[in-house]
Amino acid sequence: MSQSVRxxxxxxxxxxxHPLSLTEAAEVLGVHKSTAxxxxxxxxxxxxxxxxxxxxxxxxxxxxELSELALGSMDLRQFAAxxxxxxxxxxxxxxxxxxxxGDEIIYIDKVDSPAxxxxxxxxxxxxxxxxxxxxxxxxxxxxxxxxxxxxxxxxVVFERFTPTTCADRESLDAELxxxxxxxxxxxxxxxxxxxMCVAAPIRDSRGRVIAAASMTAIEVIASLDQLKESLPLxxxxxxxxxxxxxxxxxxxD
Amino acid sequence: MSQSVRxxxxxxxxxxxHPLSLTEAAEVLGVHKSTAxxxxxxxxxxxxxxxxxxxxxxxxxxxxELSELALGSMDLRQFAAxxxxxxxxxxxxxxxxxxxxGDEIIYIDKVDSPAxxxxxxxxxxxxxxxxxxxxxxxxxxxxxxxxxxxxxxxxVVFERFTPTTCADRESLDAELxxxxxxxxxxxxxxxxxxxMCVAAPIRDSRGRVIAAASMTAIEVIASLDQLKESLPLxxxxxxxxxxxxxxxxxxxD
DNA sequence: ACCGCCCGTTGCATCATACGCAACGGGTTG
DNA sequence: CAACCCGTTGCGTATGATGCAACGGGCGGT
Numbered sequence: 001m002s003q004s005v006r007x008x009x010x011x012x013x014x015x016x017x018h019p020l021s022l023t024e025a026a027e028v029l030g031v032h033k034s035t036a037x038x039x040x041x042x043x044x045x046x047x048x049x050x051x052x053x054x055x056x057x058x059x060x061x062x063x064x065e066l067s068e069l070a071l072g073s074m075d076l077r078q079f080a081a082x083x084x085x086x087x088x089x090x091x092x093x094x095x096x097x098x099x100x101x102g103d104e105i106i107y108i109d110k111v112d113s114p115a116x117x118x119x120x121x122x123x124x125x126x127x128x129x130x131x132x133x134x135x136x137x138x139x140x141x142x143x144x145x146x147x148x149x150x151x152x153x154x155x156v157v158f159e160r161f162t163p164t165t166c167a168d169r170e171s172l173d174a175e176l177x178x179x180x181x182x183x184x185x186x187x188x189x190x191x192x193x194x195x196m197c198v199a200a201p202i203r204d205s206r207g208r209v210i211a212a213a214s215m216t217a218i219e220v221i222a223s224l225d226q227l228k229e230s231l232p233l234x235x236x237x238x239x240x241x242x243x244x245x246x247x248x249x250x251x252x253d
Numbered sequence: 254m255s256q257s258v259r260x261x262x263x264x265x266x267x268x269x270x271h272p273l274s275l276t277e278a279a280e281v282l283g284v285h286k287s288t289a290x291x292x293x294x295x296x297x298x299x300x301x302x303x304x305x306x307x308x309x310x311x312x313x314x315x316x317x318e319l320s321e322l323a324l325g326s327m328d329l330r331q332f333a334a335x336x337x338x339x340x341x342x343x344x345x346x347x348x349x350x351x352x353x354x355g356d357e358i359i360y361i362d363k364v365d366s367p368a369x370x371x372x373x374x375x376x377x378x379x380x381x382x383x384x385x386x387x388x389x390x391x392x393x394x395x396x397x398x399x400x401x402x403x404x405x406x407x408x409v410v411f412e413r414f415t416p417t418t419c420a421d422r423e424s425l426d427a428e429l430x431x432x433x434x435x436x437x438x439x440x441x442x443x444x445x446x447x448x449m450c451v452a453a454p455i456r457d458s459r460g461r462v463i464a465a466a467s468m469t470a471i472e473v474i475a476s477l478d479q480l481k482e483s484l485p486l487x488x489x490x491x492x493x494x495x496x497x498x499x500x501x502x503x504x505x506d
Numbered sequence: 507a508c509c510g511c512c513c514g515t516t517g518c519a520t521c522a523t524a525c526g527c528a529a530c531g532g533g534t535t536g
Numbered sequence: 537c538a539a540c541c542c543g544t545t546g547c548g549t550a551t552g553a554t555g556c557a558a559c560g561g562g563c564g565g566t
Contacts, residue, residue: 001291001294001295001298002257002261002291002292002295002552002553003524003551003552003553004255004257004258004523004524004552004553005257005258005261005292005295005296006295006299008255008258008261009295009296009299009301012319013319016319016322016323017322021542021543022542022543022544023541023542023543031524031525031526032525032526032527033526033542033543033544034525034526034527034543034544034545035524035525035526037543037544037545038254038255038524038525039255039258039524041254042254042255042258042259042262043258043262045254046259046262048262050354050355051355052355053355055542055543058323059319059320059322059323061354061357061359061379061380061381062379063316063319063320063323063379064320064323064324064359064361064378064379065377065378065379065380066265066266066269066312066316066320066379067312067316067317067319067320067321067379068320068377068378068379068380069269069270069312069377070269070311070312070316070317071317072377082367101303101314102303102304102305102306104314106314106317108317114335124318124321124322124325125317125318125321126314126315126316126317126318126319126320126321127314127318128314255523255524256522256523256524256553257523257524257552257553274513274514275513275514275515276512276513276514284554284555285554285555285556286513286514286515286555287514287515287516287554287555287556288553288554288555290514290515290516291553291554308513308514
């Protein structure tokens with residue numbers, strides 16, 4: 001493991017959170033200012049951070065460009081973009097797309113509802129979701145081959161975030177059976193008490209579930225029942241996206 | 254300057270472009286495989302790269318998350334998102350938002366036209382634009398205070414990309430006078446012969462032009478004259494966004 | 507089935523780089 | 537005007553980054 005690289009990563013993260021002075025950078029790393037300065041100078045020349053007029057460091061456009069390069073090359077995200085925007089427009093709810101990526105399930109797109117301007121959802125593109133305490137996580141888990149599901153869950157330390165969390169393997173397994181039976185999943189405040197969500201599976205050309213689409217509401221805006229009223233649209237959207245990926249949707253669900 | 258950090262940056266960039274094996278990583282850096290491995294292991298633990306099942310390294314979701322954090326905290330981009338989507342829907346053209354950031358003008362949002370699925374535009378969020386050979390670049394330059402414009406242009410080596418490029422300071426200055434007179438700018442294939450663009454200035458609460466919005470077409474889809482037919486909508490959108498930023502739009506243009 | 511080759515990986519000794527220190531100039535505040 | 541703090545740079549040194557050798561595993565050819 002490289003200590004210098006870890007320090008650089010730490011500074012990039014902090015510069016993304018809020019503007020960072022040299023003195024602060026040295027303090028948080030626990031190194032001399034000259035050491036922090038050289039790391040920042042290297043990151044600045046790479047456009048991973050930018051020096052502001054006030055002398056502080058913020059995230060640079062080089063990171064944004066790399067991110068857009070990666071997101072732009074994701075076929076799933078490209079195919080899903082228009083159907084998800086349509087779903088958001090028709091239902092009024094915030095819409096997410098999450099994908100299994102290695103050992104994590106990551107949000108790769110999000111179409112915000114204007115109704116949420118005042119209350120920000122915690123979800124963010126690039127961020128991993130809880131695989132057992134989110135609708136998209138449970139959806140993808142439900143359809144994974146048993147060995148792969150076991151492997152993902154072997155790293156998990158179950159935590160009861162709220163009273164409705166499936167906080168052990170048995171209750172989660174029962175929930176996954178339900179999800180497979182009905183073809184969709186619900187998050188009834190399992191990670192955050194005020195956030196409700198429904199999700200539907202997205203399949204690739206071989207029929208494997210590799211992603212999920214979801215609609216999210218918070219309790220002051222819409223109840224779970226109101227969210228479920230739009231479930232048929234969500235399911236149609238997920239099937240449409242699956243079709244774009246080459247899944248033969250005539251086989252039935 | 255930190256050599257290890259520069260190597261890490263290089264690997265992150267390459268992993269974003271295409272999957273990278275350890276052997277390739279060592280070769281492109283000119284170091285031993287054990288050295289490259291340790292850098293990659295550090296980046297992987299930070300989620301800046303991800304190891305695929307095939308053993309290659311690709312860009313990690315940690316970078317995507319940082320990028321979204323930065324983009325999500327840009328007020329201009331938040332205020333502009335809905336008006337730009339409306340503009341794209343009404344006109345059918347691809348729409349961009351570019352902002353002066355330090356010494357560069359960077360695309361910070363882009364709403365694609367479905368018509369472009371087959372032909373990809375070179376523009377990308379996070380990427381710097383040519384400040385003298387793009388409509389958004391010329392728009393922002395036109396309204397900068399002279400000292401700041403001179404400072405930005407002092408770093409520029411003019412290059413004639415196409416027959417229509419303003420490839421020297423005199424012809425650029427004349428063009429900037431025209432832009433200030435008419436209140437908008439045109440790119441008639443100045444950077445890429447097949448790309449046309451019109452742009453309008455966006456002002457902050459103090460009336461300074463800090464960004465520009467644009468509509469883009471390529472010659473097989475729409476001519477520059479067809480693009481100009483939507484100019485009133487573009488100007489209205491730019492004024493609307495300026496208003497959201499606190500600019501008093503009743504002062505006249 | 508076996509062998510050779512290449513890949514990724516790790517422990518360890520070595521050396522080159524990252525590090526901290528001292529000194530500096532500049533800006534801000536009292 | 538003085539004191540303080542910031543950012544910065546040159547340089548000697550200590551340490552962390554480095555390469556090497558050895559290893560196990562997978563793959564392809566015979």
